Amino acid sequence: xxxxxxxxxxxxxxxxxxxxxxxxxxxxxxxxxxxxxxxxxxxxxxxxxxxxxxxxxxxxxxxxxxxxxxxxxxxxxxxxxxxxxxxxxxxxxxxxxxxxxxxxxxxxxxxxxxxxxxxxxxxxxxxxxxxxxxxxxxxxxxxxxxxxxxxxxxxxxxxxxxxxxxxxxxxxxxxxxxxxxxxxxxxxxxxxxxxxxxxxxxxxxxxxxxxxxxxxxxxxxxxxxxxxxxxxxxxxxxxxxxxxxxxxxxxxxxxxxxxxxxxxxxxxxxxxxxxxxxxxxxxxxxxxxxxxxxxxxxxxxxxxxxxxxxxxxxxxxxxxxxxxxxxxxxxxxxxxxxxxxxxxxxxxxxxxxxxxxxxxxxxxxxxxxxxxxxxx
Amino acid sequence: xxxxxxxxxxxxxxxxxxxxxxxxxxxxxxxxxxxxxxxxxxxxxxxxxxxxxxxxxxxxxxxxxxxxxxxxxxxxxxxxxxxxxxxxxxxxxxxxxxxxxxxxxxxxxxxxxxxxxxxxxxxxxxxxxxxxxxxxxxxxxxxxxxxxxxxxxxxxxxxxxxxxxxxxxxxxxxxxxxxxxxxxxxxxxxxxxxxxxxxxxxxxxxxxxxxxxxxxxxxxxxxxxxxxxxxxxxxxxxxxxxxxxxxxxxxxxxxxxxxxxxxxxxxxxxxxxxxxxxxxxxxxxxxxxxxxxxxxxxxxxxxxxxxxxxxxxxxxxxxxxxxxxxxxxxxxxxxxxxxxxxxxxxxxxxxxxxxxxxxxxxxxxxxxxxxxxxxx
Numbered sequence: 209x210x211x212x213x214x215x216x217x218x219x220x221x222x223x224x225x226x227x228x229x230x231x232x233x234x235x236x237x238x239x240x241x242x243x244x245x246x247x248x249x250x251x252x253x254x255x256x257x258x259x260x261x262x263x264x265x266x267x268x269x270x271x272x273x274x275x276x277x278x279x280x281x282x283x284x285x286x287x288x289x290x291x292x293x294x295x296x297x298x299x300x301x302x303x304x305x306x307x308x309x310x311x312x313x314x315x316x317x318x319x320x321x322x323x324x325x326x327x328x329x330x331x332x333x334x335x336x337x338x339x340x341x342x343x344x345x346x347x348x349x350x351x352x353x354x355x356x357x358x359x360x361x362x363x364x365x366x367x368x369x370x371x372x373x374x375x376x377x378x379x380x381x382x383x384x385x386x387x388x389x390x391x392x393x394x395x396x397x398x399x400x401x402x403x404x405x406x407x408x409x410x411x412x413x414x415x416x417x418x419x420x421x422x423x424x425x426x427x428x429x430x431x432x433x434x435x436x437x438x439x440x441x442x443x444x445x446x447x448x449x450x451x452x453x454x455x456x457x458x459x460x461x462x463x464x465x466x467x468x469x470x471x472x473x474x475x476x477x478x479x480x481x482x483x484x485x486x487x488x489x490x491x492x493x494x495x496x497x498x499x500x501x502x503x504x505x506x507x508x509x510x511x512x513x514x515x516x517x518x519x520x521x522x523x524x525x526x527x528x529x530x531x532x533x534x535x536x537x538x539x540x541x542x543x544x545x546x547x548x549x550x551x552x553x554x555x556x557x558x559x560x561x562x563x564x565x566x567x568x569x570x571x572x573x574x575x576x577x578x579x580x581x582x583x584x
Numbered sequence: 585x586x587x588x589x590x591x592x593x594x595x596x597x598x599x600x601x602x603x604x605x606x607x608x609x610x611x612x613x614x615x616x617x618x619x620x621x622x623x624x625x626x627x628x629x630x631x632x633x634x635x636x637x638x639x640x641x642x643x644x645x646x647x648x649x650x651x652x653x654x655x656x657x658x659x660x661x662x663x664x665x666x667x668x669x670x671x672x673x674x675x676x677x678x679x680x681x682x683x684x685x686x687x688x689x690x691x692x693x694x695x696x697x698x699x700x701x702x703x704x705x706x707x708x709x710x711x712x713x714x715x716x717x718x719x720x721x722x723x724x725x726x727x728x729x730x731x732x733x734x735x736x737x738x739x740x741x742x743x744x745x746x747x748x749x750x751x752x753x754x755x756x757x758x759x760x761x762x763x764x765x766x767x768x769x770x771x772x773x774x775x776x777x778x779x780x781x782x783x784x785x786x787x788x789x790x791x792x793x794x795x796x797x798x799x800x801x802x803x804x805x806x807x808x809x810x811x812x813x814x815x816x817x818x819x820x821x822x823x824x825x826x827x828x829x830x831x832x833x834x835x836x837x838x839x840x841x842x843x844x845x846x847x848x849x850x851x852x853x854x855x856x857x858x859x860x861x862x863x864x865x866x867x868x869x870x871x872x873x874x875x876x877x878x879x880x881x882x883x884x885x886x887x888x889x890x891x892x893x894x895x896x897x898x899x900x901x902x903x904x905x906x907x908x909x910x911x912x913x914x915x916x917x918x919x920x921x922x923x924x925x926x927x928x929x930x931x932x933x934x935x936x937x938x939x940x941x942x943x944x945x946x947x948x949x950x951x952x953x954x955x956x957x958x959x960x
Binding site: 253281293503504525529534538 | 653892898900
């Protein structure tokens with residue numbers, strides 16, 4: 209087995225899980241936020257900077273790396289770890305989400321998905337077996353089965369047909385995946401916003417005995433309360449001795465609410481994407497750095513933060529960099545936002561250890577969101 | 585006096601000068617290449633990274649900072665050093681080059697230059713006194729007098745009128761500059777490609793007894809041999825006990841040839857600009873990273889280099905980053921190119937110390953340029 213999940217304790221106040229995930233490239237403390245390095249780089253960051261902020265694992269995207277530079281090249285480079293100079297754990301998704309997001313540019317059959325590249329329009333055909341070949345070449349510690357992420361909203365029958373195909377593809381992925389000593393294959397629970405379908409999907413996948421389970425098809429446009437409701441009835445269906453990964457979720461409230469509902473792993477492009485667009489997540493809520501009120505604000509982005517950006521630079525300076533379209537603006541804001549989420553999860557783990565995650569949530573929300581509604 | 589130049593020795597083979605320049609923010613070993621941080625940031629880099637590669641001094645642009653974020657803001661931030669988190673020496677130019685480059689957008693009178701901002705079209709009027717006010721607010725260790733950089737080619741009479749106005753403006757700058765304990769004001773020798781005019785300009789400025797002298801109006805489109813010829817007869821006109829700065833020059837051959845002709849300081853956007861465009865300067869010449877031949881080249885940018893980029897990444901990876909438009913591509917190539925020029929100047933200083941700069945030049949050129957002609 210490539211990985212082993214160790215449940216340390218459950219928060220008496222919330223039921224959130226504190227754990228350790230042992231992988232070929234080291235141990236991950238969970239619950240954890242995973243920075244996203246779509247194209248074999250976490251945008252604007254070096255691996256050393258990610259380590260400095262205690263990033264324990266990163267995610268990379270199979271769809272993007274398959275198209276560019278190609279998995280053959282990454283394999284020839286010695287795998288993704290060596291190619292990108294990252295020696296800690298990596299998780300790769302399956303490309304399913306990206307391929308299905310292409311809309312008219314893709315066509316689904318039982319065999320797989322035919323699609324056109326977003327880069328050059330070239331035609332490709334991904335099957336569960338092909339995805340396993342690609343993910344094996346990339347060499348991540350944790351890899352995802354090829355799934356369909358149904359859109360929201362979607363009819364019950366569509367979602368049912370889709371999740372059943374996802375199960376059949378999971379069977380094919382499991383059969384095609386041979387590098388089980390070095391890579392752990394996760395099944396992805398689908399079923400949209402339908403309780404009976406989530407139950408069906410979870411049951412079918414758990415029967416296949418994967419080393420871990422992802423929950424897909426959430427954070428696709430539905431209200432957050434609905435996502436939490438789906439998690440409420442889905443996570444209890446998953447085995448306690450396996451890690452649970454909620455895909456594509458990274459807003460501070462969802463990280464906390466997901467942890468409370470038994471999720472161990474999260475990923476999202478949010479912190480780095482909004483960084484490049486000039487937004488910081490701080491202990492007092494969001495800071496939109498271009499706003500005129502920061503013109504002569506010589507305080508750090510977040511007075512409670514000890515990241516590199518907050519230790520050395522002012523809002524006024526970062527605002528100047530942002531308005532002048534300087535790369536250092538993206539670097540500093542990405543550094544801060546990733547540090548913020550990684551540090552948030554550290555606090556979540558401490559709160560679980562001390563059985564006070566509910567209190568922590570209430571205090572954090574009051575400070576971060578104030579009187580406004582919770583949003584990304 | 586804000587600065588003091590200490591001549592250590594002259595190369596017996598070439599006459600190049602080895603020196604030390606004492607400034608309020610530390611000692612600079614010369615001859616030196618100064619990275620350019622136009623908008624209060626050396627593009628894509630942090631100050632710590634610049635220190636790691638032993639950057640001893642950086643340059644920043646008065647024109648850009650005056651327009652954005654404004655010198656009042658930088659003064660309120662505690663000056664440029666504090667604003668941008670750089671505690672080593674800084675040199676600011678006068679804005680003359682940028683303003684005169686605006687062409688139809690500027691109008692020169694004896695009093696100063698009226699121009700329109702390249703950012704928002706707003707109208708501004710720069711005079712020698714105003715430039716001193718701005719450079720004092722920015723607070724660099726070394727500041728430039730407001731000059732006109734004549735275009736190339738230009739008629740003798742135009743260049744003569746221009747240099748004489750530059751001298752009159754230098755007198756006004758000197759009178760307006762009061763912060764002499766903390767900032768050293770350099771006069772800028774102009775005179776185009778005319779020997780008699782260079783002699784006139786140098787003589788007039790030396791009579792004003794500046795703490796250092798710049799040579800402006802070169803690297804403006806003329807052949808390099810012509811630039812070297814101008815240096816051949818201009819640097820001997822400058823006092824031996826003052827530093828000499830050749831403005832806007834940064835190609836490897838010009839750094840060596842300039843040093844041989846008695847120049848102590850150089851600056852250029854070249855290394856960071858070509859880095860963002862995907863070009864590396866290496867011990868074996870230029871590497872255009874997008875070229876197909878690097879697709880599966882798993883060697884470093886420069887096998888003889890020990891910079892961060894060369895220690896950890898391959899040409900294949902950096903090529904992938906460049907083609908994927910990732911910020912890390914600009915970071916790694918900027919790191920390498922700046923390291924390359926800073927290290928080149930270290931080798932130049934060692935060669936001067938050992939009276940073998942001529943030999944070093946010949947060996948370097950044979951390797952860097954091979955059989956091709958010298959160009960940027």
